[in-house]
Amino acid sequence: MEEPENNSKINRxxxxxxxxxxxxxxxxxxxxxxxxxxxxxxxxxxxxxxxxCTQCGRCATSCVLTPSAxxxxxxxxxxxxxxxCGGYFKPETRTLxxxxxxxxxxxxxxxxxxxxxxxxxxxxxxxxxxxxxKCVKGCGSFGNGSLQLQVRHNRCVNCxxxxxxxxxxxxxxxxxxxxxxYLLHHIAEAKKINTATTPRR
Amino acid sequence: xxxxxxFASLRLGGKKSIPLVILFxxxxxxxxYMNVYGVQRFPRPEFESVYVQPETLQPAGRSEILEIVxxxxxxxxxxxxxxxxxxxxxxxxxxxxxxxxxxYFGFYRExxxxxxxxxxxxxxxxxxxxxxxxxxxxFFFILPLIFTLFFGRTFCAGVCPFGAIQDLxxxxxxxxxxxxxxxxxxxxxxxxxxxxxxxxxxxxxxxCRYDPFVGIFRFDASFGMFIFAGTLLISGIxxxxxxxxFLCPYGVLLxxxxxxxxxxxTITPTTCIQCRLCEDSCPYDAIDMPVTGKNPENRSxxxxxxxxxxxxxPFFTLLGGWTGSQxxxxxxxxxxxxxxxxxxxxxxxxxxxxxxxxISAFKASGKPVSQVFTxxxxxxxxxxxxxxxxxCFLGLVFGIxxxxxxxxxxxxxxxxxxGTCFSxxxxxxxxxxxxxxxxF
Numbered sequence: 086m087e088e089p090e091n092n093s094k095i096n097r098x099x100x101x102x103x104x105x106x107x108x109x110x111x112x113x114x115x116x117x118x119x120x121x122x123x124x125x126x127x128x129x130x131x132x133x134x135x136x137x138c139t140q141c142g143r144c145a146t147s148c149v150l151t152p153s154a155x156x157x158x159x160x161x162x163x164x165x166x167x168x169x170c171g172g173y174f175k176p177e178t179r180t181l182x183x184x185x186x187x188x189x190x191x192x193x194x195x196x197x198x199x200x201x202x203x204x205x206x207x208x209x210x211x212x213x214x215x216x217x218x219k220c221v222k223g224c225g226s227f228g229n230g231s232l233q234l235q236v237r238h239n240r241c242v243n244c245x246x247x248x249x250x251x252x253x254x255x256x257x258x259x260x261x262x263x264x265x266x267y268l269l270h271h272i273a274e275a276k277k278i279n280t281a282t283t284p285r286r
Numbered sequence: 287x288x289x290x291x292x293f294a295s296l297r298l299g300g301k302k303s304i305p306l307v308i309l310f311x312x313x314x315x316x317x318x319y320m321n322v323y324g325v326q327r328f329p330r331p332e333f334e335s336v337y338v339q340p341e342t343l344q345p346a347g348r349s350e351i352l353e354i355v356x357x358x359x360x361x362x363x364x365x366x367x368x369x370x371x372x373x374x375x376x377x378x379x380x381x382x383x384x385x386x387x388x389x390y391f392g393f394y395r396e397x398x399x400x401x402x403x404x405x406x407x408x409x410x411x412x413x414x415x416x417x418x419x420x421x422x423x424x425f426f427f428i429l430p431l432i433f434t435l436f437f438g439r440t441f442c443a444g445v446c447p448f449g450a451i452q453d454l455x456x457x458x459x460x461x462x463x464x465x466x467x468x469x470x471x472x473x474x475x476x477x478x479x480x481x482x483x484x485x486x487x488x489x490x491x492x493x494c495r496y497d498p499f500v501g502i503f504r505f506d507a508s509f510g511m512f513i514f515a516g517t518l519l520i521s522g523i524x525x526x527x528x529x530x531x532f533l534c535p536y537g538v539l540l541x542x543x544x545x546x547x548x549x550x551x552t553i554t555p556t557t558c559i560q561c562r563l564c565e566d567s568c569p570y571d572a573i574d575m576p577v578t579g580k581n582p583e584n585r586s587x588x589x590x591x592x593x594x595x596x597x598x599x600p601f602f603t604l605l606g607g608w609t610g611s612q613x614x615x616x617x618x619x620x621x622x623x624x625x626x627x628x629x630x631x632x633x634x635x636x637x638x639x640x641x642x643x644x645i646s647a648f649k650a651s652g653k654p655v656s657q658v659f660t661x662x663x664x665x666x667x668x669x670x671x672x673x674x675x676x677x678c679f680l681g682l683v684f685g686i687x688x689x690x691x692x693x694x695x696x697x698x699x700x701x702x703x704x705g706t707c708f709s710x711x712x713x714x715x716x717x718x719x720x721x722x723x724x725x726f
Contacts, residue, residue, distance in 0.1 A: 106546045109435055113543075116408075117428045123411040125418035130347050139650050141643040151506055161339045165328025201335045208340065229327055238347030242396055242504070245403045246491030251622075254647035260417075267344045 129260035131247040132268050135233040137257035140218035140225070144234055147252040148216070154241040155216035155234055155249065157194070157209050160269055163231035166204035171227030172220035173197055173207060189219050211237065230270075238266050356399060357425045360445070363387050364429060367444035368437045370711075371551050377711045384444035384453060392447030397500040401426045401446070402536040403493050405478070406485035413486040430536075434543045438550035442530060442540065443709040448499050449530050453710065455519050456526035459569030467571050468687060470532040471706075475683045478535035480617075483672040487665065489621045493535060526569035530708065541705040550704050553713045555721040558699035565700065567716040572707040579696040591692050599685035603678050610677020611670055618669040627662030630655060 133144070133155070144155035168181060173195055178187040183197055194213035198206045209232075216234060224232040250258030261268065363383065370379035391400070404427035411419040430441035442449045462470075477493075484490045494500075498515040501507020507515065518528050530537055544550065553564050553573070564573060583591075610617075618624045626644050648658070702713065 102546060106435065106548060109543055109546050110432075113428060113431050113435065117424065120408055120411055120419060120424050120427075121421075123415075123417075123419055124421050124424055126421050127418075128350050128353055128420050128422070129418070137651070139643075139647045141647060143643065149500075149504070149506070149508075158342060160342050162330070162342070164330065166331050167328055200337050201333060204331050204333065206337075206340075227327075237345060239345035241347065242398060243347060244398055245407065245494045248495070251490060251495070254642075254644040255651065256622075263347055263350060266347055269342065269344070 128243075128263040130236070130238055130243050130263050130266045131241065131250060131258055132236050132261045132266060133234060133249075133253070133257040134259070134268050135221075135230075135235070135257075135270055137255045138218070138221070138234055139255045139257075140222035140234070141254055142217050142219075143252050143254070144249050145215045145217040147249040149244060149248050150240065150242065152214075153216040153249070154236055156211045156214045156237045156240075157216065157218065157221055157232050158235045158237075158267075158269060159207060159209050160231045160233060160271060162271060163229050164207065165229050165231070166200060166206060167228060168203045168205055170197070170205065170207060170224070172224030172232045174223075176223075189223050191215070191217065191219065195220050207232075233269055235267055235269060353399075353420070353422045356395065357422050357429075359390055360426060360429060363390075363445045364433045364441060368433060368440040371440050371443055371709045372437050372549055375551070375555065375711055375714045377715050380444045380709075380711050381453075384450035387445050388447045388450035388454075390447075391445070392451060392499070392503045397447060397497065397503040398494075399423065399426055400448075401430050401441070402448070402534060403491065403497070405536060405539075406481055406491045406493055409482050409485040410488065414488055431539060431543055434540050434547060436548045438547045438704060438709045439537075439540050439544045439707065440709045442537070443711070446530075447503070448534070449527060449708065451499055451502065452519070452522045452527045452529060455522045456569055457523050459526035460524050461566070461571055462525065464571070467531075468691065472683065472687060473532050474535055474538045476680060477533055478538045479676045479679050481535050483617065483669075483676050484620060487621065487668050487672060498529065527708070531570060531706070544707070545705045547704060551702060551707070551709045551711060551714070553700055553702060554717045554719045556719055559719060560699070561718060562700075563718060564713045564716040567713040568702075568707075569712065570706060570708060570710075572703045573713060574695075574697060574701050574703045576698050576700060577694060577696050578698060579694070583694070595685075595689040595692065599682065599689060602681040602685035602688075604681065606681020606684065607674045607678035610673035610675075610680070612673070613677075614666065614669040614673035617673055617676075618666050621662075621665050621669075623658070624662045624665050627658050630658060 145153050148154055173189060174181065174187050175189050180187070185193070188195070192213045192215055194210045194215070196208045196210060198208065200206050218234050221232045221234050224230055247258055363386070367380060367383045367387075370376050370383055391397070399422060404423050407419055407423045408427050410417050430445070433440055444450065481491075481493045484492050496511075496514070498511060498518050501511045502515050502519075522528050525531075560576070565575070567573070622644075626648060629642065629645060630648075702709075
């Protein structure tokens with residue numbers, strides 16, 4: 086910068102570089118302002134919409150975390166507390182016992198507990214759940230759909246681009262506001278659908 | 287069971303019930319193939335015993351205040367490293383500051399949020415009106431650029447965790463020579479260009495996808511990424527900072543801005559005494575040797591060179607653009623929409639082959655096939671344009687690189703190359719001139 090000799094030459098060069106510096110600064114500032122108009126103060130997080138989910142099983146394998154940050158979540162308010170739970174038992178199960186060969190869950194994360202005849206409570210051990218969605222598929226096909234896959238935000242590291250979102254065949258992932266980070270469908274909505282479409286009593 | 291009974295009753299009803307049966311079957315089928323979700327088939331039981339229904343827990347994510355803390359840490363780290371580089375000229379200081387940054391942005395924040403990836407968010411914000419850019423991302427994108435414009439690449443010196451982890455392993459750095467440096471130095475432009483294309487077309491964030499060190503920071507990487515990171519770190523023993531020099535897309539921006547930096551670090555605090563001690567000190571080949579110009583070129587050579595440059599740069603730009611546009615289908619192959627359309631176009635699949643998850647998900651969604659094709663052709667059009675722009679950009683970069691090899695810049699002293707210098711201050715320790723010494 087400070088080269089004392091050859092003053093006349095440096096002055097012209099200095100003039101040009103100062104001009105370029107100023108324009109670069111203005112450029113960065115301009116980009117900052119432009120970008121700021123498209124910004125939001127709130128953060129976003131990744132979440133999957135259970136209504137779009139096809140339970141393909143990629144949530145278990147595509148996440149950057151092992152095990153995946155996606156877990157099965159039980160919306161108890163929607164559960165029918167069935168004895169023959171489509172989410173718990175394999176379709177060909179004969180005896181409704183908690184024997185390992187009867188269970189759909191590969192990791193024994195879905196627990197079955199007797200409440201009263203003929204109702205059973207199902208809970209999920211999230212430390213064991215790998216988010217494969219087998220139970221979600223079973224519950225959705227034969228039951229109320231109270232088991233739903235969700236990104237658990239206490240585990241999710243909120244990658245810039247969710248690697249499951251990239252692999253999701255159903256395009257179920259989106260950025261949602263961090264203030265409302267879950268897209269669970271609750272009993273209220275379920276009832277609405279129920280009265281509107283149910284063909285049988 | 288219930289269904290069977292229903293069937294029986296309908297059959298008893300005679301021919302009148304046939305439409306009903308069809309309707310019922312249709313409903314069953316829609317339930318089977320539609321998204322069977324949120325249908326309360328079994329009512330919630332009325333429990334006789336005392337049963338307390340557990341609550342569905344919805345744990346919150348990381349607090350937003352902590353995101354603001356990240357920005358504060360970034361500002362403090364940038365200010366600290368800049369002060370250590372420009373004012374204190376202390377290699378030890380920069381080294382320990384980089385360790386702090388590595389532990390915070392690397393191992394604590396697990397490499398995410400980072401300025402390198404922020405390029406894609408900013409691009410996406412411009413391309414997609416519905417995407418709202420978090421304010422913290424803007425700070426991570428802009429702040430290092432501003433600091434670089436004033437003080438050179440101090441961000442690379444001690445704030446970026448990627449640089450810090452590579453700096454730790456560069457034990458036996460070798461000189462690569464100007465030719466290899468120039469050729470490999472073109473790769474970041476390609477990476478930057480493709481990253482912007484894929485972010486702008488809303489296809490993918492390739493910088494994050496092929497981020498080698500995030501897996502290291504999280505102690506959890508896919509096999510491919512682990513090999514990639516391992517290769518970089520092991521080669522990093524001999525080739526200092528391979529990611530920063532020959533891959534980093536953010537480095538391209540910093541490189542160009544740093545060339546116009548206001549107070550870049552200098553090797554000597556006062557005057558160069560031409561002792562040549564610093565000559566081999568830079569592990570990144572970023573010190574420009576003096577070119578005293580004993581044999582200045584004559585006028586005709588200079589004019590010939592200028593003419594070649596004036597012809598060559600536009601030629602390579604157009605050639606690159608054309609090549610890029612020809613490759614647009616390959617570029618678009620990354621897009622999921624285009625891939626789905628391609629799979630749907632290929633007829634006659636073997637019957638025993640199970641259909642792909644994409645196809646079954648598409649069937650379940652109930653979207654018409656025509657929509658997929660329209661979306662895919664839209665995508666291809668976008669990629670055709672993007673191919674031209676990317677190709678032109680790369681051609682231009684190639685042309686300018688060749689041109690800059692033809693032009694000789696004369697300088698008398700050993701100076702850091704403002705573009706490629708990471709301001710690591712290694713060379714400063716080699717300079718025997720101290721600030722308080724009398725001028726030579």
